[in-house]
Amino acid sequence: MSHAPLLKRLVVICVGMFAFAFALVPLYDVFCDVTGLNGKPSLEQAKQSTSVNEAREIDVSFTTHAQSGAPFEVQSHEYSVVVKPGAMREVLFRAKNTSNEDKVMQAVPSVSPGKAAKYLHKIACFCFDQQPLKAGEEVEFKLLFYVDTQLPEDVEELTLSYTVFDISRQIVASN
Amino acid sequence: MSSVTEQQHDQAAHHDGHHHPAKGFKRWLYTTNHKDIGSLYLIFSLTMFLIGGAMAMVIRAELFQPGLQLVEPHFFNQMTTVHGLIMVFGAVMPAFTGLANWMVPLMIGAPDMALPRMNNWSFWILPFAFIILLASLFMPGGGPAFGWTFYAPLSTTYSNDNTALFVFAVHIMGISSIMGAINVIVTIVNLRAPGMTWMKLPLFVWTWLITAFLLIAVMPVLAGAVTMVLTDKYFATSFFDAAGGGDPVMFQHIFWFFGHPEVYIMILPAFGIISTIVPTFSRKKLFGYASMVYATSSIALLSFIVWAHHMFTTGMPVAGELFFMYATMLISVPTGVKVFNWVATMWRGSISFEVPMLFSIAFIVLFTLGGFSGLMLAITPADFQYHDTYFVVAHFHYVLVTGAIFSIMAGAYYWLPKWTGNMFNITLAKWHFWLSLVSVNVLFFPMHFVGLAGMPRRIPDYALQFADFNAIISIGGFAFGLSQLLFVVVVFKCARGGDKVPAKVWDGAEGLEWEVASPAPYHTFETPPEIK
Numbered sequence: 001m002s003h004a005p006l007l008k009r010l011v012v013i014c015v016g017m018f019a020f021a022f023a024l025v026p027l028y029d030v031f032c033d034v035t036g037l038n039g040k041p042s043l044e045q046a047k048q049s050t051s052v053n054e055a056r057e058i059d060v061s062f063t064t065h066a067q068s069g070a071p072f073e074v075q076s077h078e079y080s081v082v083v084k085p086g087a088m089r090e091v092l093f094r095a096k097n098t099s100n101e102d103k104v105m106q107a108v109p110s111v112s113p114g115k116a117a118k119y120l121h122k123i124a125c126f127c128f129d130q131q132p133l134k135a136g137e138e139v140e141f142k143l144l145f146y147v148d149t150q151l152p153e154d155v156e157e158l159t160l161s162y163t164v165f166d167i168s169r170q171i172v173a174s175n
Numbered sequence: 176m177s178s179v180t181e182q183q184h185d186q187a188a189h190h191d192g193h194h195h196p197a198k199g200f201k202r203w204l205y206t207t208n209h210k211d212i213g214s215l216y217l218i219f220s221l222t223m224f225l226i227g228g229a230m231a232m233v234i235r236a237e238l239f240q241p242g243l244q245l246v247e248p249h250f251f252n253q254m255t256t257v258h259g260l261i262m263v264f265g266a267v268m269p270a271f272t273g274l275a276n277w278m279v280p281l282m283i284g285a286p287d288m289a290l291p292r293m294n295n296w297s298f299w300i301l302p303f304a305f306i307i308l309l310a311s312l313f314m315p316g317g318g319p320a321f322g323w324t325f326y327a328p329l330s331t332t333y334s335n336d337n338t339a340l341f342v343f344a345v346h347i348m349g350i351s352s353i354m355g356a357i358n359v360i361v362t363i364v365n366l367r368a369p370g371m372t373w374m375k376l377p378l379f380v381w382t383w384l385i386t387a388f389l390l391i392a393v394m395p396v397l398a399g400a401v402t403m404v405l406t407d408k409y410f411a412t413s414f415f416d417a418a419g420g421g422d423p424v425m426f427q428h429i430f431w432f433f434g435h436p437e438v439y440i441m442i443l444p445a446f447g448i449i450s451t452i453v454p455t456f457s458r459k460k461l462f463g464y465a466s467m468v469y470a471t472s473s474i475a476l477l478s479f480i481v482w483a484h485h486m487f488t489t490g491m492p493v494a495g496e497l498f499f500m501y502a503t504m505l506i507s508v509p510t511g512v513k514v515f516n517w518v519a520t521m522w523r524g525s526i527s528f529e530v531p532m533l534f535s536i537a538f539i540v541l542f543t544l545g546g547f548s549g550l551m552l553a554i555t556p557a558d559f560q561y562h563d564t565y566f567v568v569a570h571f572h573y574v575l576v577t578g579a580i581f582s583i584m585a586g587a588y589y590w591l592p593k594w595t596g597n598m599f600n601i602t603l604a605k606w607h608f609w610l611s612l613v614s615v616n617v618l619f620f621p622m623h624f625v626g627l628a629g630m631p632r633r634i635p636d637y638a639l640q641f642a643d644f645n646a647i648i649s650i651g652g653f654a655f656g657l658s659q660l661l662f663v664v665v666v667f668k669c670a671r672g673g674d675k676v677p678a679k680v681w682d683g684a685e686g687l688e689w690e691v692a693s694p695a696p697y698h699t700f701e702t703p704p705e706i707k
Contacts, residue, residue, distance in 0.1 A: 001365050003289050010357045014395050021399025021429060025414060028425045067418070108417045114492065165418030170411045 216273025223265030259323030284368025370706030382447030445582030457524025545573025566626025596694030597673030617651030
């Protein structure tokens, strides 16, 4: 009996499963996007808001922290703001490179509670781009956002957290 | 199986005499004989078991007292990591592959494995994988120290430069198991003796067939995970790095998508061994053969939808936690069917307590105990307290040591006379069993208590209130470790000589493997046997 046909099929399964491991990466993002799980907000620019719900008020707080060793100080001017769903709001962040070398910064947003992540829309955000900061440089960054009118009723306050990474090394490595 | 022919063949008599094994080292290096390769796997696995065990002794010696006495914390972390890797990939999995190589062709009446040259290859790349892994321990910076689960970013951002060696070692181990699994599947599908229909297959063959499918489904996923770690660490990709748009939690999803089926890879063949041994020494047919086959298949299928129960504390939404909790608990139903069937097989049987049976009964009791602690861990709210404590360590050592390892011991004692033609020293073997049974419980049972009291795992030091229990655990550990040397003595002596055994070593045993002479001739079933 020839073993080749069965052998071929089994090898195809193996190769397929190896590819599947890598397919899990985009699948994971799609899954998080669709369900809004994991508090992973979109890094794309959102559409403008079309309506405002005057009846509700949502408390949005901001927190930032630098990933271990990243030489950045980033802080929002206001600790928290109160917004109406649908209404645009601008918040300024002050960012400083505390090292004496030129660095590139990447901020990664996360929303808590996680299920609110897909209802926080950013029109402009410094997290959309890599931000080069010269040694000791201090700059102002703008965040323009609104909360979706569809935000579930039980969410009264949410926190937008930024983790700031030093990606200078990765940039050098990929060039 | 009662359906196979009862008539005793004397295989040695019509063995044609040519194709004798080459002499010396070349016999083993070039061999394509399933029995030789089975022996190589088993010897390799025993060696790895002793090396991994020596690392466990270092861990227990350090934990004998609170405070840091013997080793640096970084070295301690290397010991826990490499102990886990060696025991999983070096001891348990090769032992089962070795048993499959030896027994599957004999049990289905095949002359050899279907792909003998690949069989040689799949064994001989294995030692190199472990040489690479073990060598990394001696290099500047040391070996892997991020736990056998190599969670990112521990294995990416915070690991040393030797991580590439770990990655390549895992790649080779994966390729070896995939080739072994493909060989088992092709052998079972294509080389069954005429008349050996699917529902006449011995259960060891069934469980191995299902295990082999699990292996080819998930080992490539593990290879993918280590490859992503490799490129994240050395080639500036960002699969698991949030700064570049990746997500470290995704690592855990990918890893456990492999990791949970992997734990069934390490226990399903054990179920097959126990289902072979219990009927022999109960002198009854296995109770519920068909339900055993279906239970094994459903465990294998369910194993793909429970992975996130390892990740309850990563901040999953409640709906996800509930799904994975209930799916996990569902697995206890087919597992319960199996335990029930073994007990029902023994019920009103005329039981005798030969060494393989002793290990099998210990397996049934202690594996069930490990299953119960697993059920406790499956309860999401309770898991928040148990997570990453010694309770988890107690759980998986009950299912892997008194589960998988005890079943391998049972299988080794059961088939050793068939392999060597000699009966082992029964007195020594009984000493090995009783010393192991007592010491393994002294070793692992108190871990439940220190775990519930909050002692974290993978830590070289601990709070003073855990001191007494840890001293007891360490004493149990040393006793268990030393007892295993008895096993080495028994196997060695049995290979050298002993009372000659007939073809059918155990009077209650059934199956084709007992119809060939003892020791099993180099070539068997060159003409397929007749199965009624």
